[in-house]
Amino acid sequence: KMNTCNHLRHVESMATLPSGAGKISHLNSVILGEDLASEENDLVFPSNHFSSQALVSSPEKYLEMYKRSIEDPAGFWSDIASTFYWKHQWNQPVFSENLDVTKGTINIEWFKGGITNICYNALDRNIDAGNGSKIALYWEGNEPDVDASLSYSQLLDKVCQLANYLKDIDVKKGDAVIIYLPMLMELPIAMLACARIGAVHSVVFAGFSAESLSQRIVDCKPKAVITCNAVRRGPKVINLKEIVDAALVESTKNGVSVDVCLTYENQSAMKREATKWQEGRDVWWQDIIPTYPTTCEVEWVDAEDPLFLLYTSGSTGKPKGVLHTTGGYMVYTATTFKYAFDYKPSDIYWCTADCGWITGHSYVTYGPLLNGASVIIFEGAPNYPDSGRCWDIVDKYKVTIFYTAPTLVRSLMRDGDEYVTRCSRKSLRVLGSVGEPINPSAWRWFFNVVGDSRCPISDTWWQTETGGFMITPLPGAWPQKPGSATFPFFGVLPVIVDEKGTEIEGECSGYLCVKNSWPGAFRTLYGDHERYETTYFKPFPGYYFSGDGCSRDKDGYHWLTGRVDDVINVSGHRIGTAEVESALVSHPKCAEAAVVGVEHEGIYAFVTLVEGVPYSEELRKELIVAVRKQIGAFAAPDKIHWAPGLPKTRSGKIMRRILRKIASKQLDELGDTSTLADPSVVDQLIELSDC
Numbered sequence: 237k238m239n240t241c242n243h244l245r246h247v248e249s250m251a252t253l254p255s256g257a258g259k260i261s262h263l264n265s266v267i268l269g270e271d272l273a274s275e276e277n278d279l280v281f282p283s284n285h286f287s288s289q290a291l292v293s294s295p296e297k298y299l300e301m302y303k304r305s306i307e308d309p310a311g312f313w314s315d316i317a318s319t320f321y322w323k324h325q326w327n328q329p330v331f332s333e334n335l336d337v338t339k340g341t342i343n344i345e346w347f348k349g350g351i352t353n354i355c356y357n358a359l360d361r362n363i364d365a366g367n368g369s370k371i372a373l374y375w376e377g378n379e380p381d382v383d384a385s386l387s388y389s390q391l392l393d394k395v396c397q398l399a400n401y402l403k404d405i406d407v408k409k410g411d412a413v414i415i416y417l418p419m420l421m422e423l424p425i426a427m428l429a430c431a432r433i434g435a436v437h438s439v440v441f442a443g444f445s446a447e448s449l450s451q452r453i454v455d456c457k458p459k460a461v462i463t464c465n466a467v468r469r470g471p472k473v474i475n476l477k478e479i480v481d482a483a484l485v486e487s488t489k490n491g492v493s494v495d496v497c498l499t500y501e502n503q504s505a506m507k508r509e510a511t512k513w514q515e516g517r518d519v520w521w522q523d524i525i526p527t528y529p530t531t532c533e534v535e536w537v538d539a540e541d542p543l544f545l546l547y548t549s550g551s552t553g554k555p556k557g558v559l560h561t562t563g564g565y566m567v568y569t570a571t572t573f574k575y576a577f578d579y580k581p582s583d584i585y586w587c588t589a590d591c592g593w594i595t596g597h598s599y600v601t602y603g604p605l606l607n608g609a610s611v612i613i614f615e616g617a618p619n620y621p622d623s624g625r626c627w628d629i630v631d632k633y634k635v636t637i638f639y640t641a642p643t644l645v646r647s648l649m650r651d652g653d654e655y656v657t658r659c660s661r662k663s664l665r666v667l668g669s670v671g672e673p674i675n676p677s678a679w680r681w682f683f684n685v686v687g688d689s690r691c692p693i694s695d696t697w698w699q700t701e702t703g704g705f706m707i708t709p710l711p712g713a714w715p716q717k718p719g720s721a722t723f724p725f726f727g728v729l730p731v732i733v734d735e736k737g738t739e740i741e742g743e744c745s746g747y748l749c750v751k752n753s754w755p756g757a758f759r760t761l762y763g764d765h766e767r768y769e770t771t772y773f774k775p776f777p778g779y780y781f782s783g784d785g786c787s788r789d790k791d792g793y794h795w796l797t798g799r800v801d802d803v804i805n806v807s808g809h810r811i812g813t814a815e816v817e818s819a820l821v822s823h824p825k826c827a828e829a830a831v832v833g834v835e836h837e838g839i840y841a842f843v844t845l846v847e848g849v850p851y852s853e854e855l856r857k858e859l860i861v862a863v864r865k866q867i868g869a870f871a872a873p874d875k876i877h878w879a880p881g882l883p884k885t886r887s888g889k890i891m892r893r894i895l896r897k898i899a900s901k902q903l904d905e906l907g908d909t910s911t912l913a914d915p916s917v918v919d920q921l922i923e924l925s926d927c
């Protein structure tokens with residue numbers, strides 16, 4: 237049995253702290269703005285009105301459920317899992333417990349032996365429950381007057397047609413399919429079609445370059461690639477098919493050729509006549525998919541059969557194929573969605589994330605659809621035609637739950653309140669944030685201006701690897717603190733450990749780990765189980781290591797402090813510094829590069845040039861192009877800092893700590909530089925700051 241006492245103790249102490257959510261009901265008196273003395277201690281209470289209708293309406297209710305989830309995880313999760321459709325019941329024990337590498341290989345399993353299908357549970361099950369004519373997807377195009385929608389029944393028809401086609405081209409259970417699509421309805425349709433036939437989808441964000449796409453194709457060897465010819469984002473047209481063509485040529489050179497490239501004709505962006513075509517390999521979606529029957533038998537799979545692969549950055553150059561399986565992921569994404577957003581069947585839900593990232597998997601596609609929700613898919617850019625687009629969409633569809641990233645909140649905040657206040661936003665009732673810590677001033681703006689001081693904010697901490705929310709407010713239960721992700725979700729036992737891997741209690745800060753198994757956890761890194769164990773389970777034996785720093789305050793609230801490894805988070809997207817560095821040094825004039833993330837600023841690259849090469853504006857641009865080409869535009873450095881020398885230890889290790897301080901202009905916090913091989917490079921770098 238796990239030792240859960242310490243954790244429960246500090247959560248329990250919270251149960252008495254807020255003196256019941258009902259007592260203080262006037263949020264506006266709590267949230268006053270920037271002039272508050274100690275922002276970390278401000279509590280923002282959900283209103284009586286909100287709490288009284290909430291699924292979890294008080295800290296006490298949360299605690300009761302949380303306690304059970306920790307003390308009897310098998311019972312807790314089995315009860316929830318029973319509300320889904322299973323062709324056969326799972327085996328006992330319900331899950332495998334070991335997270336300790338010193339006790340044997342990590343082999344996480346949940347509901348093993350249970351036979352189900354996530355597409356069936358998301359579509360057929362909801363239709364059978366009478367929701368066939370409810371809207372599943374509202375699609376809002378790049379241009380404000382272009383839209384479409386699909387009911388649950390219509391969505392099922394489309395999914396079945398594509399699933400039948402995939403079967404026809406010999407995609408079988410366990411085969412990989414790469415999806416490289418922008419935010420069209422065809423993207424979730426393609427994911428669900430794969431799931432229906434037991435194929436493993438791997439969505440590649442359509443902002444990745446041909447080289448990145450090819451790297452992923454070579455790694456997972458898909459039976460088919462699903463894409464579209466082009467997309468419009470804001471005023472720009474991006475020719476996606478050209479990127480796919482280049483990626484497929486590159487993959488063939490590396491020994492992996494793909495037989496089928498199913499291409500959706502995205503007419504508003506580009507006509508088919510303008511699209512380059514390879515006969516025999518390329519197939520127009522519109523020509524073939526509608527010819528297939530609208531029903532398709534489900535492939536029943538084991539709970540532990542793979543559902544999808546999603547590549548994410550690690551601290552080395554090679555992206556990791558995070559593998560999620562079916563049963564646990566299904567139960568976990570659906571349950572976290574329901575509670576963290578206090579979901580009700582009447583909600584209209586909009587998550588601004590792209591399905592190319594985990595947020596789009598768990599909280600655009602699977603979590604919401606498993607709950608029978610109406611989901612908005614937005615093709616365009618949040619500042620097109622102007623900075624009020626998000627709030628126009630909120631009013632147009634009467635969005636009730638709005639989930640986004642701090643980077644978008646900050647950018648819309650900079651654009652001015654008038655874009656927000658010109659819209660009503662009356663429909664909103666819950667807001668959400670994800671991707672990086674949300675700074676208290678952005679939190680307040682989101683809360684006061686966007687949500688009219690009425691809507692709780694769920695600041696959800698989680699990762700590609702965790703599958704779903706790990707630490708998150710339940711909006712009706714807890715008083716919030718701006719910038720804190722608050723408390724663990726049901727069944728999650730987060731701990732903070734010190735350098736030596738010893739758990740620390742009470743008010744503390746250290747490395748964030750998880751002590752127990754939860755259903756949504758990833759099961760391996762595709763083709764590299766050893767890297768999985770080394771990266772996540774060896775740093776602190778006995779625990780899953782998140783890679784994040786975290787502190788816990790006297791009330792037990794969790795405050796995420798950012799990555800402690802060489803991974804940076806920009807605009808809610810994860811990028812490995814090593815990947816950007818390798819793209820930079822691929823430029824023949826770049827000898828060495830060191831990349832750091834700077835809070836709210838993005839990617840900051842220090843570059844050392846080849847002996848004798850002068851630094852110039854032209855070279856700066858070329859270096860940025862190198863990164864765009866190798867990874868994608870979203871990974872392009874925001875700043876290139878010319879570094880004739882880099883701060884290194886005598887053993888040659890770059891001291892990023894110092895680079896981070898220089899990049900964020902915290903020059904009085906450089907710390908000890910005496911261990912550097914050549915301390916004078918630091919002054920030189922500071923001098924060159926504004927080059």
Ligand code: WT7
Pocket residue numbers: 548594595669670671672673674695696697698699700701721782783784796798799805808809810
């Ligand atoms: C990393 C995971 C999970 C979906 C989006 C990113 C950071 C994520 C929060 C939050 C503070 C956060 C962490 C984490 N992160 N959400 N609410 N507060 N930090 O997924 O690409 O797998 O990145 O994003 O650093 O480790 P991802």
